[in-house]
Amino acid sequence: MIKTKIIPQSSLTSDCWLVQFRGFNACAECPEYLGLECGGGKTLIKKIHGLGDSVMSGWKTQEYFNDNPESSFYEYLEYAENEGVMRYGIKKYKNQVRQIQEANKQPIGLDLDLKYPFNEVYNNPDNEILFEESYHQSNQCNCDYTTRSGSYSDVKIRTKNGDTLFYYHQHCIKAQTNEGVFLSSCGYRTVTTLKRLNSYSSYWIIQRKYVWYIQYRGVDIPFYDGINVSNLDQHLTETIKGDN
Numbered sequence: 001m002i003k004t005k006i007i008p009q010s011s012l013t014s015d016c017w018l019v020q021f022r023g024f025n026a027c028a029e030c031p032e033y034l035g036l037e038c039g040g041g042k043t044l045i046k047k048i049h050g051l052g053d054s055v056m057s058g059w060k061t062q063e064y065f066n067d068n069p070e071s072s073f074y075e076y077l078e079y080a081e082n083e084g085v086m087r088y089g090i091k092k093y094k095n096q097v098r099q100i101q102e103a104n105k106q107p108i109g110l111d112l113d114l115k116y117p118f119n120e121v122y123n124n125p126d127n128e129i130l131f132e133e134s135y136h137q138s139n140q141c142n143c144d145y146t147t148r149s150g151s152y153s154d155v156k157i158r159t160k161n162g163d164t165l166f167y168y169h170q171h172c173i174k175a176q177t178n179e180g181v182f183l184s185s186c187g188y189r190t191v192t193t194l195k196r197l198n199s200y201s202s203y204w205i206i207q208r209k210y211v212w213y214i215q216y217r218g219v220d221i222p223f224y225d226g227i228n229v230s231n232l233d234q235h236l237t238e239t240i241k242g243d244n
Helices: 017-022 024-028 041-049 055-067 073-083 087-103 118-122 191-200 229-243
Strands: 128-136 151-158 164-168 171-177 180-183 204-208 211-216 219-222
Touching: 017 024, 017 041, 024 087, 041 055, 041 073, 041 087, 055 073, 055 087, 073 087, 118 151, 118 164, 118 171, 164 191, 171 191, 180 229, 191 204, 211 229, 219 229
Parallel strands: none
Antiparallel strands: 128 151, 151 164, 164 171, 171 180, 204 211, 211 219
């Protein structure tokens, strides 16, 4: 069963319903991104504020929507720029969308989230939970509760088939299997995801101009979600040929 958190229709104004289900991925693929016809609204702004902006910005934003309940996202952006509100969140939002747009240009590898869905793997009594760390209140993100009041953002599980899986906020970002070692950002090209991948991997991943690369034998190999790092020699050859 797939659990989703839905915002009641009665609480929406001009909000884009796609943002509820696909988050910033919807923005990255939307032709109206940041445009006059953007339908983001309060749903999108709430997600942006959740990136870590100040309480004061949240309070001023709520006041703005109390006074302008039918405001569009485009109109809010004008207000935010004029009033200096949500500067951090909006900057981080734009960076994340740019990251997703760049990631969408890359090849498609193994979909780790589809192959190893967290709830199914986590709740399987035949699997072994090797560690759970970094406890947090899961109502602050999209994690499903795994304890009475929150969840662990870092979970490592060994399946009955011998696969070792690393989850970050319930997304499988690394899988060690008989077929190889697979890495993925699961669509979240964030600084914290990058740090987790580097801590779990023996290869160093860097970001340059919104594009991720794996540094290997003096060459920067383009990273893509689901890449099999057991085949880096093959990727190295392809990258060198492409550069020539």
